[in-house]
Amino acid sequence: MNAFRLDNKTVLVTGASSGLGAHIAKVLARQGAKVLLAARRGPQLAEQVDAIRKAGGDAAALSMDVTKPDSVEQAFAEIETEHGGIDVLISNAGVATEPRKFIDTDEDAWQFQLQTNLSGAWRVARAATQQWIASSRPGVVVNVGSIYGLRTGVLKVAYNVSKAGVVQLTRSMAMELVRHNIRVNCLCPGWFLTAINADYFATESGARYEKSIPMGRLGRLEELDGPLLLLASDASSYMTGAELVVDGGMVHKAI
Numbered sequence: 001m002n003a004f005r006l007d008n009k010t011v012l013v014t015g016a017s018s019g020l021g022a023h024i025a026k027v028l029a030r031q032g033a034k035v036l037l038a039a040r041r042g043p044q045l046a047e048q049v050d051a052i053r054k055a056g057g058d059a060a061a062l063s064m065d066v067t068k069p070d071s072v073e074q075a076f077a078e079i080e081t082e083h084g085g086i087d088v089l090i091s092n093a094g095v096a097t098e099p100r101k102f103i104d105t106d107e108d109a110w111q112f113q114l115q116t117n118l119s120g121a122w123r124v125a126r127a128a129t130q131q132w133i134a135s136s137r138p139g140v141v142v143n144v145g146s147i148y149g150l151r152t153g154v155l156k157v158a159y160n161v162s163k164a165g166v167v168q169l170t171r172s173m174a175m176e177l178v179r180h181n182i183r184v185n186c187l188c189p190g191w192f193l194t195a196i197n198a199d200y201f202a203t204e205s206g207a208r209y210e211k212s213i214p215m216g217r218l219g220r221l222e223e224l225d226g227p228l229l230l231l232a233s234d235a236s237s238y239m240t241g242a243e244l245v246v247d248g249g250m251v252h253k254a255i
């Protein structure tokens with residue numbers, strides 16, 4: 001079980017101010033990692049950092065907007081000078097709009113999801129990779145994809161495409177970076193209740209949808225812990241380019 005520990009590792013988690021990212025940061029800190037929590041909302045980040053420190057963990061906040069090249073560049077400069085670089089990147093920042101048909105998907109909705117979920121993941125992973133290669137340091141990337149990168153889902157074409165891009169980004173990075181001792185895998189959650197979907201699951205349609213999940217319920221955040229730690233740690237030392245699905249069976253359900 002020691003392979004799952006993250007002692008002496010520094011881990012960057014993007015989108016760590018709420019939801020999955022905030023939970024993931026706590027799990028990593030409990031496994032011994034120093035965790036750098038990145039997002040745009042400073043007060044929410046400070047709250048999460050505070051909670052980790054109060055529980056005896058090591059954490060710091062980083063301001064980062066993954067859609068802005070300057071912001072990512074500045075954050076990685078700070079990572080190098082203030083924190084001595086990172087060992088693991090959990091690329092989790094992501095957004096979704098309310099459900100809408102393909103023909104009603106306007107420029108703003110398309111760009112918002114593609115820029116954050118796909119271009120943001122590419123931008124942050126490239127910055128991490130550049131630092132690792134420049135210092136001949138090994139690295140681990142866990143991209144947070146979605147089952148909607150692997151199957152279709154109605155009324156969310158831009159989101160589906162962004163996450164399919166994240167899956168392909170994972171595979172392509174994995175093949176190119178294996179020679180630099182950098183592993184890249186993709187965690188593909190199904191449905192977990194967070195701010196990204198809370199409005200939907202409060203509706204009747206959301207409740208019906210929840211029942212249609214093969215396991216009949218949403219995932220609990222702690223049910224991501226094992227799969228996440230596998231991909232983030234040396235326990236997955238022979239895995240790269242893989243997708244790990246955590247979804248109560250949803251990815252195989254016929255529509």
Ligand SMILES: NC(=O)c1ccc[n+]([C@@H]2O[C@H](COP(=O)([O-])OP(=O)(O)OC[C@H]3O[C@@H](n4cnc5c(N)ncnc54)[C@H](OP(=O)(O)O)[C@@H]3O)[C@@H](O)[C@H]2O)c1
Nearest residue numbers: 015017018019020039040041065066093094191192194196
């Ligand atoms: N919840 C699910 O069921 C589910 C299922 C599959 C995949 N996912 C994926 O899991 C990830 C986290 O989602 P969540 O459910 O935890 O939603 P959430 O609670 O809304 O969290 C999204 C996080 O992303 C950050 N973020 C958004 N835009 C950003 C930007 N431009 N720059 C930096 N950070 C940004 C937000 O922080 P700031 O607003 O403070 O910047 C926030 O911390 C997403 O990639 C999502 O697609 C979620």
